[in-house]
Amino acid sequence: MMIVACSDNDDQSSGDMPVPPESYETVLNYFKEINAVPRPSRHEDKMREYLRGFAQARGLRLVEDNGNIIIYKDATTGMENIPMVCLQTHMDMVCVAADGYDIDFLTQGIEQYNDGQFIWSKDRKTSLGADDGIGMAIVLAVLDSKGVAHGPLECLFTWNEEDGLDGSAALSPDILKSPYMINIDWEGEGETCTGTAGGIMMAIMMPYQTETVGDDCAVLKLRIAGVAGGHSGVAITNGGASAIKLLDDFLNSEADGLRIADIDGGSAPNAIATSAEATVVVPYVQKELFTERFNAFMLEAQQQYAQTDLDMTYTVEPAQTTACMKAAETNLLLKGLSVAPQGVIEWSTEVEGMFETSNNVGVVGMADGICTVNYYVRGFNDEKMDGVADSIEQAYEVGTSPAVSDRYSSYSAWTADLNSSLMRMAREVWKSLFGTEMQLVRVGGGMETSNFAVSYPSMQIFTFGPNVYDAHTINEHVEIGSIEHAWEYTLELLKNIY
Numbered sequence: 343m344m345i346v347a348c349s350d351n352d353d354q355s356s357g358d359m360p361v362p363p364e365s366y367e368t369v370l371n372y373f374k375e376i377n378a379v380p381r382p383s384r385h386e387d388k389m390r391e392y393l394r395g396f397a398q399a400r401g402l403r404l405v406e407d408n409g410n411i412i413i414y415k416d417a418t419t420g421m422e423n424i425p426m427v428c429l430q431t432h433m434d435m436v437c438v439a440a441d442g443y444d445i446d447f448l449t450q451g452i453e454q455y456n457d458g459q460f461i462w463s464k465d466r467k468t469s470l471g472a473d474d475g476i477g478m479a480i481v482l483a484v485l486d487s488k489g490v491a492h493g494p495l496e497c498l499f500t501w502n503e504e505d506g507l508d509g510s511a512a513l514s515p516d517i518l519k520s521p522y523m524i525n526i527d528w529e530g531e532g533e534t535c536t537g538t539a540g541g542i543m544m545a546i547m548m549p550y551q552t553e554t555v556g557d558d559c560a561v562l563k564l565r566i567a568g569v570a571g572g573h574s575g576v577a578i579t580n581g582g583a584s585a586i587k588l589l590d591d592f593l594n595s596e597a598d599g600l601r602i603a604d605i606d607g608g609s610a611p612n613a614i615a616t617s618a619e620a621t622v623v624v625p626y627v628q629k630e631l632f633t634e635r636f637n638a639f640m641l642e643a644q645q646q647y648a649q650t651d652l653d654m655t656y657t658v659e660p661a662q663t664t665a666c667m668k669a670a671e672t673n674l675l676l677k678g679l680s681v682a683p684q685g686v687i688e689w690s691t692e693v694e695g696m697f698e699t700s701n702n703v704g705v706v707g708m709a710d711g712i713c714t715v716n717y718y719v720r721g722f723n724d725e726k727m728d729g730v731a732d733s734i735e736q737a738y739e740v741g742t743s744p745a746v747s748d749r750y751s752s753y754s755a756w757t758a759d760l761n762s763s764l765m766r767m768a769r770e771v772w773k774s775l776f777g778t779e780m781q782l783v784r785v786g787g788g789m790e791t792s793n794f795a796v797s798y799p800s801m802q803i804f805t806f807g808p809n810v811y812d813a814h815t816i817n818e819h820v821e822i823g824s825i826e827h828a829w830e831y832t833l834e835l836l837k838n839i840y
Contacts, residue, residue, distance in 0.1 A: 424493025432503035506751035575787030
């Protein structure tokens with residue numbers, strides 16, 4: 343391992359005393375700025391505009407490539423011959439709000455609250471966007487620095503990491519020149535990722551026709567809320583509930599004579615649904631019994647998930663509608679939702695507590711005569727993931743019913759090279775700084791490293807980040823002390839690249 347010192351240059355103050363690197367508080371300031379910019383997945387235009395202004399104000403070269411942003415910064419004096427390093431993060435965030443909270447994520451940023459130990463969203467009513475806003479903030483602090491020693495930098499900000507890894511997949515071949523990539527999109531201090539699951543994101547689209555609600559029918563609105571939810575690649579192993587799946591399990595058990603007028607649930611394919619609701623039509627003579635059965639079903643569910651979903655609530659109340667799905671479409675939808683798996687399908691035999699394959703029903707909704715259900719299949723074996731996707735399509739009788747399937751994004755699992763010089767150096771630096779061994783972790787969530795490994799097979803990749811808790815939920819928060827450690831670690835990594 344070679345440690346390269348920065349020689350005298352204009353990054354120094356008068357005399358021979360070097361300018362100290364910026365404080366980690368610079369990272370906190372940039373995180374606050376980033377959170378003020380609306381950036382839902384697939385809607386990163388305002389963040390691109392912000393990055394353009396950032397680069398222009400500092401005279402940094404910026405390249406746009408198929409929606410991705412790359413900002414370059416020259417090496418500090420004396421480090422010009424160091425190999426270029428790609429610092430990589432993503433622009434988008436998963437936008438989740440508490441039930442009934444009024445926010446337009448397309449036009450409003452995230453207000454945050456610093457309690458001295460953690461940063462949360464204000465009043466804990468929305469997701470925070472620390473995934474991956476805090477990674478972006480670290481990179482921007484490096485780009486804006488005057489006293490940080492580093493070789494040539496190639497800073498890549500991708501789009502739509504959360505909802506399909508589209509930005510990394512769309513990156514032009516050979517545009518990156520760095521032999522090393524440091525991915526700052528990890529959520530555990532003192533850890534590095536050694537492998538990630540692959541994934542298939544798919545949508546089932548089922549056309550439906552409506553019929554008039556008869557006078558002999560009752561209309562009821564059922565709602566389940568307060569489910570803990572979480573990242574579908576991480577929290578899926580906790581054994582918690584899915585509001586969508588719970589709601590369907592009940593409705594499917596009462597399918598005889600039932601019609602659906604509306605159904606809505608979930609917020610994103612990669613987030614376990616925290617709430618779901620359905621407006622249903624039942625024969626009036628069954629109204630009271632139907633209500634009693636729903637209450638009994640949910641009381642049992644609250645007991646079943648008492649350890650994982652403490653705040654689960656439910657309501658059933660009269661509603662109004664003039665039209666509903668016909669019987670055939672209602673039965674097909676309920677059957678499909680019931681048969682398609684939710685949660686861990688097969689456990690790993692190699693890593694304790696990790697799945698081999700899993701599935702999440704992330705979003706369901708009706709609009710313009712189409713009912714759409716979004717799924718996120720994950721796994722460490724492509725053939726097994728395909729098998730799960732096939733079973734979902736079979737549940738909706740795709741090919742023989744009006745339902746159609748769109749597997750709109752897929753990627754394979756990724757395994758890190760533990761023997762690469764970058765990996766060895768990064769682990770040594772961590773131990774030197776903090777006196778502990780860096781932990782090696784395999785994770786069920788997908789990462790852009792999968793796409794980069796395919797496009798740049800010779801590139802050495804390393805990933806790290808501060809402690810981010812409960813990502814993709816309204817309880818998402820990031821630990822301030824670990825941000826400071828992540829900043830110190832970034833500075834040492836950049837000094838030790840050779």
